Amino acid sequence: MCESDAVHPRFQNRPLHYSNVMKIALVQLSVGGDKAKNIAAAVHEIHQAKAKGAQLVALPECFNSPYGTKFFEQYAEEVPSGETCRALSKAAAEAGICVIGGTVPERCGDQLYNTCTVWDGSGKLLAQYRKMHLFDIDIPNKITFKESDVLKPGNQISVFEYQGVKIGLGICYDLRFPELAQIMTNQGCSLLIYPGAFNMTTGPKHWELLCRARATDNQLWVGLVSPARDPTAGYVAWGHSTLVNPWGEVAGTLDEKPGTLIADIDLQLIDEVRSQIPIRTQRRTDIYDIIQK
Known part of the structure; x- marks a missing residue:
């Protein structure tokens, strides 16, 4: 069985905060060709993050597979029945924390997607998001890449709530589209x-730059989670998983090596920024607006 894009109801504009601080962990994993080893490393880091007090753990894009169009078919699995999803569900339940499962190549019928799954503290599938903007670029003498040769784009925005905090999901190239971030902010996201x-x-x-821009534009927290850099890979990731606060300041970052960034998300800071710089109430929506279709 494969599931369609998770559909979420429209939320109220104001975030729900049941507590003022949430401790999160951004896990920058080393990813190789051994799928079972990749999954086991992710599960280990989920438990390590829990031991350090994390309430939410986020994994990187394609954490169970090398990144590249030639790998997606080979490593693809169904959601939520595939081996990676089963491992994430079990780890989330055992640790009792929310797990944002990076992304996996998802197979649904004869289609492939780049998909993020989210698991709550009981191991239940809380949200699913398929990458909406596919990475098709051509920079002469630098890089040419076309995800659409293999993948299909998702068509649903995904916002979920955990412990009273509304969280929105994007995947890699989605970061370049401010309209998506704005809509998730309008739905009440704090992160x-x-x-x-x-x-x-x-x-x-x-x-x-883009992480700080999305945080500044929307006056919320933004976290980017990358795989660690492998100079021998066909596609070499930048690394540098990063967390930015609602002022647009870098609250924490890693280098290119494997590691985990653990930080407290101060939710009161969102209200502080939005009250001091009230752009949300000053927008000229009588002249322009961003809407979800």
Whole structure:
């Protein structure tokens, strides 16, 4: 059985905060060709993060598979019945925390998607998001890549709630589209999480810049979760998993090596920024607007 894009109801504009702080962990994994080893490493880091007090753990894009169009078919599995999903569900339940499962190549019928799954503290599938904007670029003498040769795009926005905090999902190239972030913010999000794998051309130029832009534009927390860098891979990830606060300041970042960024998300900071710089009430929606179709 394969599931369609998770459909979520429209939320009220104001975030729900049941507590003022949530401890999160952004896990930058080393990813190789051994799928079972990749999954086992992710499960280990979920439990390690729990031991350090994390309430929510986020994994990187394509954490169970090398990133590349030639790998997606080979590593693809159904959601939620595949081996990676079963392992994430079990780990989330055993640790009693929310797991944002990076992304996996998803097979649904004869279609392939780049899909993020979210599991609550009981191991239940809480949300599912299929990458909406596929990475099709051509930078002469630098990089040419076309995900659409293999993948289909998702067509649903995904926002979920965990412990009273509304969280929105994007995947890598989605970060470049501010309209998506704006809609998720309008639905009440306090945190946006983007599993991603920017490369050695786009990473140095735009990874942190775009993260800070989305956080500043929307006055919320934004987390980017990358695989660790493997210089021998066909596609070399930038790494540098990053967390930015609602002021647009970098609250934490990693280098290119495997590691985990653990940080407290101060939800009161969102209200502080939005009250001092009240752009949400000053938008000229009588002249322009961003809508979800």
